[in-house]
Amino acid sequence: MSVGRTAFNDNFLKACQGEVHNRVPVWYMRQAGRSQPEYRKIKETHSLFDITHDPKLCAYVTKLPVEQYDTDAAILYKDIMTPLPFIGVDVEIKSGIGPVIGNPITCMADVERLGTLQPETDVRHVLDTIRLLRKDLMVPLITFGGAPFTIASYMIEGGPSRNYHRTKAFMYGQPDAWARLMDKLGDMTIAYIHAQIDAGAQAIQLFDSWVGALNRDDYIRYVQPVVTRILHAIKPKGVPLILHGVGATHLLTTWQEMPVDVLGMDWRMSISEARAQGVHKGIQGNLDPSLLLAPWAVIEEKAKEILDQGMQSERFIFNLGQGVFPEVKPETLKRLTAFIHAYSFEKKQQLKG
Template sequence: MVDKFNDTIIRAYKGEQTDYTPAWFMRQAGRSQEEYRKLKEKYSLFEITHQPELCAYVTRLPVEQYDVDAAILYKDIMSPLPALGVDVDIKSGIGPVIANPIKTVEDIEKLGMIDPEKDVPYVLETIKILTQEQLNVPLIGFSGAPFTLASYMIEGGPSKNYAKTKAFMYRDSDAWFALMDKLADMTITYVKAQINAGAKAIQIFDSWVGALNARDYRIFIKPIMTRIFAELRNEEVPLIMFGVGASHLLMEWNDLPLDVIGLDWRTSIEEARQLGVTKVLQGNLDPAILLSDWDTIETRAKEILDQSIKDGRHVFNLGHGVTPDIKPATLKKLTDLIHSYSKR
């Protein structure tokens, strides 16, 4: 049996006043933890996610070590793509590498549809283990957004400029929207299955959509994201949007039927509010600051918390993911600071 359930972060996501500012850290499960590094000597990411008990252990470890207010499911945004027929591997030092990149509309037509119970039962079983037996905080599920998934599927792997992706989008808009619709359907089905299994909030990672300008976002992406969030709205769990280098898209996201906008470190809470953002905000300490001395970390975190306390509608996080060289002890100390400094 778990201890008394702490739903502080869910109440914060709904815009309610809470006793303190809740916190979790993107990529909190994994790379910086010694226990995880030992596991990675034996197993790949996909091998860990295919073993529910092991995956549950990796997911809950940062909750136990850092005292954060939420767990985020340990997996990758690539996890559902093999079900569609995408030949993807996560290569160390590179990231996702796709052996059969999308080049034509025929490639899109060959893509299948996901059946979560059949294709990713291990993901759903991991969620059930965590939410029914192990966690006393909410579990956040997630999915990649269509643009970010498409960027890997078209480029064949990580990209610095997304030139192939954008060229495909501009050159053949019919094929582009066909791909967006396929990925939107996958996202909706996959996320609903996570919620039904026990996930209490959902974060959609459109990590690389900042590569588009606002006009192109409105034309090529926003209608798809509106459909995704409108469908997921019926599930009645908080919905979070996050991307990197996307400050120019914040007001586009503010229009979407979601609850929370995640900020990277480029835009402060005050600046987002001045732009007109009305959603609950999440973020946004630069992860690199966690490699600095504690005085600097404390000063920067308190600056965010001062805005958070004044704003009243905020969940603390990093502006991107935990990097492998950040010490677990630093994350624990940061969580303690967030909780004590923001206590009301």
């Protein structure tokens, strides 16, 4: 029996809201680019900046994984650093390194110098890409923003970090400057996400990628207030909200109490463990991306385990615990998507019977 689609596929949106749907939806963080040969060919002559500032090209890159892997959602190709140059941050995405900041934040004066984002002029290219995609896609379009702690960590460290020593020192040692930085980044994120939703985004993922570096008490004191303010500001727009972090499963019960629809999990805790702790909101995850280099039998076994646990609720979306990396073969993601669809469709049919 075919489980293909002939019309708009809204399984992802239904899973976000806990509505009945016919198979588990799946998409992959960093599914656009990285391991795709078509993307690598484009990158030979175009930087990330070039691609994201060309709405037609950016839309093409965004659609590639949907067309190749049959994923149930598209996520806009861009970077969490996208709005920062427009508020006065000297940022460059360096190959093999990531974001590098030329003017790191060190004190209150640096924070006060940050400007205000004007989305319709500053990031018009992003909004135009969203509008183009909404005309073509037959799956929901997810867009995103970086959460204040993660953005701040780059701005203070000057680039990627393993330990976030400078960030924590700033947070602990200059609490007033930290609070002001969180307020400014919160305002930027709200404006940025509002504009993306108004342009046509159908779901939002807030990436707090590195917030797992904090313990729960520090998260509640220094970070939760601004994230809650962002979520409350976005909530009236009526689109599903996903909150994701890496190494942050110790924060799930805190996130559970926040105005968010879906919690993104990495592989450090099982879905069953999260449910046992009282997490009843939507869960997205949580295959370790490293497994994508394992033999197919190993991948299939782990995917079954995740599906069996996740499908105890309609509020489940299959994803990775972190993003696709360049060594992953596109054929593996295509095969995994087909397996998830077929296995979950059959299991749902059995449950109906």
